[in-house]
Amino acid sequence: MSVGDILKIGTGAVCGALLTFAIYGTLNAMVWLPAAERHGRELEAADLTAATNKAIGELSNAADQARVRRRLCSERGGMYDFAKSECVEAKPVGND
Template sequence: MIDKISLIGGALIGGFVVFLGFGVVNDLWLLPRAEEQGRALERAELDAATTKAIGELTNEADKARVARRLCRERGRVYLNATGVCVERAAE
């Protein structure tokens, strides 16, 4: 009888330890990676939609205006002479 009780107790404790182990792995490793992958996918989808929308503009002035605005929103510098978006110089 005592052997059965200790066997059941050991199984419960072992199951609890495994449950805690999986929880720690999930919280510290799996979830952060999944969240970052989701964010990267969302950014890529938004960039593709923005590029498509810019391509559908018919007026070159509108295209330049939208490109300049997107460049500034991303913290970069838009060069009007060349129409190129570049990273800001380190201060």
């Protein structure tokens, strides 16, 4: 094996490694990382909702529970329906 052959093999290995790294980095940045962040946010939101509902359930009476639910509804941008005792979430505005 000559020095030229060794240099060609080395150059090919380096180019292959750079191409592999570029493909992996692109997939990571555009597909895997956003999906993992979205999944993490959904899990965190579910945990916070469960903790909030548990805390509301531990309040002393129904009036306190209703007061807290109305406040949470208004903080989230919803409208509280007093007849049904539930929060009506605001619909997002689309770019139609």
